[in-house]
Amino acid sequence: MRTLALTGLMTLSAPAWAGDFVDTRLSFAFADDNVFANAGETTPNSPTARFGGGIQNTQFYDNFNTRFSGFETLSNIVLYKKMPAFFEGLTTEAGLTVLLLEQPSGSITLRDNSSYIRLNYRPPGWNENEGLSLTGFPVSADRFRLGYAYRISWGGSGIFTTRANAAGVPGAKLQITRDKWYAFAGAKTALVLNDLIKEQETLYGFMAGAGWDPFETLRLEAGGGYFQKGIVPGLAALGVEAPVNSAGVSAQAVYHVGVPVGTSVDFKLYKNDPDVYQRFFAPEQYPGGLAYSVSVEGSYLVQTLSDPDVFGRTVPQEAKALALQMRAKLDYWRFHVLGLYRDLSFIQFEVPGLPPFSDFPEGTELNPEMFIAVGADYHFPALHLTPGFIVGVQQPASFRSPEPLFGGNNPPPGLTGTRTVVVRDVNTLSILPTTCGDDNDVCLAEPIISAKGTFRWDLSESVAAVGEVYYTYDRNRTTFRDDVFGIAQPSFEKPHALGFNMLLQARF
Known part of the structure; x- marks a missing residue:
C-alpha cells in the first residue's frame, strides 16, 4: 500500500499523458470449466459454476500470443519521460513499468515489467522511424525475447530457469533500424546459486537477430542466442560439475496484404508518450475489402543435460517448434487458422528437461504436441455484436519410459510395466493407466477435439460483454483412485466436458 500511495502522489505531481495506467484490464467472470463434473470428481478439481475464472477455463488454441489467460484483472503503471538530448540527433527516454496484478484473494502483486532506459540516435538524412538505439533493462529484460509467436518464444527471463528470478534478469539491447531492415544484438545476465561452491555466480546470455522487407508484402526475420544455465544440481551434490548450456535459432516469414506485421503486446515496451498515443484495446476496425497475413515460424534449440544412462556425463538434447498463423478480414468477416508443433524437449526447455x-533415458518413446484450429466471426456494426466459432484438434505431447516409472525393486501388480505420460504444458502431466480396453492394449495419448462458440458485444469503446460456450472431448483425462490392493492408480475420467465463460470486461 505504501508503494501504491507513492505512485499515486507521483501521478498527481505530473501531467498524465495518455494515462499513466496503460493496458488495463478488469474482468468480471461467471464460469464453469465443466458442467458435467462437481468438486472432487476430476483432476484438476472442477468446482461448479462460480464467479471468477482462470487458465482452466481456456482451450489449447487460446492465448496464442500472450502469457495471460484473459481472466486476470491487471494494469501496468507506466511513468514515462522522453526528452531531446543536449547533442544533435540524440533523444533520451525512460519508462518505469510495473505490472499490477490482482490475486483472487484480493491482494495485489507488483512486479517490474521490463522497465527501461533508451538512447535513440538518428543520423542526419535518416527518416523519422530510422536510427540507432541502445536500451538498458535495469531489472527485467523478459520482453527482450527470441521467436515471434509468444507461445513458442524463448530467451526471456525463464531461460536461466526459475532459480534466477529472485535476483532479476537485467539486460541490454543495441539495434539499428532502417526503412526496410533492422538488426540487433544484446545480452542478459543472471545470478544463480552454484550448488558446488554454494555461492551465486553470474550466468550470461547473448542474443542477435535481423529482419528484412524485400517487398512491401513480405518480411523475413531470424535470430539466435546462447545462454548459460549453471550446473546440474543433483550431480553437484555428489561433487560433479556438469555445466548446462543452451543455444538456438528462430526464423519467420510473413506475407501480408492490407495489414501491418503485428506482434504480441507482451513483446512491446510500454510507454505513454503524448506524441505517440497508444490504444492497446481499441475496438476492431472494419475498413472493408480484403486484408490478410500468413506467417510461418520455426525454432531449433539445443541444450546440454545430464545423461541418465551414464553417470556424470552431459548430452545435447534437441528441441524444435513450428507455428503457422493465417488471418484474413473480408468486409465484416474475420477468419483465422492456427497450427502448432512443439516437441516435448521444447515444452520443457526452460525447466530444463523432464525430470x-x-x-x-535411451529408448524413451517421445511424441510431440500438434494442433490445428480454425475459426471465423462476423461483425454486426449496428448492434456492435460479433458472434463466432472455433474448432480444433490437438494431439498432445507424450512420452513412454522404457523402464517402469514406479514401484521400486518389488512392485505390486498394479505398478508393473511402463506408462504413457501426457504432457499438456510445462510440468502439466496426466499419467495414463497401464492398459486400455477389453484387449488390454497399451494406453496411448489420444487426440483432443474442442469446439467453441463465442460472442462479443461492445457496450462502449472500453467495455464489452463476452460469452463462450465450449465442448471438449478428451480421452486423456485421468485421476487417481485406489485399486483392490489399496494403492492409488491412474483411472480414466469421462472424456466429455462442457463449459462456459461469461465475462464483463473493461479494457483501456
Whole structure:
C-alpha cells in the first residue's frame, strides 16, 4: 500500500499523458470449466459454476500470443519521460513499468515489467522511424525475447530457469533500424546459486537477430542466442560439475496484404508518450475489402543435460517448434487458422528437461504436441455484436519410459510395466493407466477435439460483454483412485466436458 500511495502522489505531481495506467484490464467472470463434473470428481478439481475464472477455463488454441489467460484483472503503471538530448540527433527516454496484478484473494502483486532506459540516435538524412538505439533493462529484460509467436518464444527471463528470478534478469539491447531492415544484438545476465561452491555466480546470455522487407508484402526475420544455465544440481551434490548450456535459432516469414506485421503486446515496451498515443484495446476496425497475413515460424534449440544412462556425463538434447498463423478480414468477416508443433524437449526447455536437468533415458518413446484450429466471426456494426466459432484438434505431447516409472525393486501388480505420460504444458502431466480396453492394449495419448462458440458485444469503446460456450472431448483425462490392493492408480475420467465463460470486461 505504501508503494501504491507513492505512485499515486507521483501521478498527481505530473501531467498524465495518455494515462499513466496503460493496458488495463478488469474482468468480471461467471464460469464453469465443466458442467458435467462437481468438486472432487476430476483432476484438476472442477468446482461448479462460480464467479471468477482462470487458465482452466481456456482451450489449447487460446492465448496464442500472450502469457495471460484473459481472466486476470491487471494494469501496468507506466511513468514515462522522453526528452531531446543536449547533442544533435540524440533523444533520451525512460519508462518505469510495473505490472499490477490482482490475486483472487484480493491482494495485489507488483512486479517490474521490463522497465527501461533508451538512447535513440538518428543520423542526419535518416527518416523519422530510422536510427540507432541502445536500451538498458535495469531489472527485467523478459520482453527482450527470441521467436515471434509468444507461445513458442524463448530467451526471456525463464531461460536461466526459475532459480534466477529472485535476483532479476537485467539486460541490454543495441539495434539499428532502417526503412526496410533492422538488426540487433544484446545480452542478459543472471545470478544463480552454484550448488558446488554454494555461492551465486553470474550466468550470461547473448542474443542477435535481423529482419528484412524485400517487398512491401513480405518480411523475413531470424535470430539466435546462447545462454548459460549453471550446473546440474543433483550431480553437484555428489561433487560433479556438469555445466548446462543452451543455444538456438528462430526464423519467420510473413506475407501480408492490407495489414501491418503485428506482434504480441507482451513483446512491446510500454510507454505513454503524448506524441505517440497508444490504444492497446481499441475496438476492431472494419475498413472493408480484403486484408490478410500468413506467417510461418520455426525454432531449433539445443541444450546440454545430464545423461541418465551414464553417470556424470552431459548430452545435447534437441528441441524444435513450428507455428503457422493465417488471418484474413473480408468486409465484416474475420477468419483465422492456427497450427502448432512443439516437441516435448521444447515444452520443457526452460525447466530444463523432464525430470529437471536430465535428458530422457535411451529408448524413451517421445511424441510431440500438434494442433490445428480454425475459426471465423462476423461483425454486426449496428448492434456492435460479433458472434463466432472455433474448432480444433490437438494431439498432445507424450512420452513412454522404457523402464517402469514406479514401484521400486518389488512392485505390486498394479505398478508393473511402463506408462504413457501426457504432457499438456510445462510440468502439466496426466499419467495414463497401464492398459486400455477389453484387449488390454497399451494406453496411448489420444487426440483432443474442442469446439467453441463465442460472442462479443461492445457496450462502449472500453467495455464489452463476452460469452463462450465450449465442448471438449478428451480421452486423456485421468485421476487417481485406489485399486483392490489399496494403492492409488491412474483411472480414466469421462472424456466429455462442457463449459462456459461469461465475462464483463473493461479494457483501456
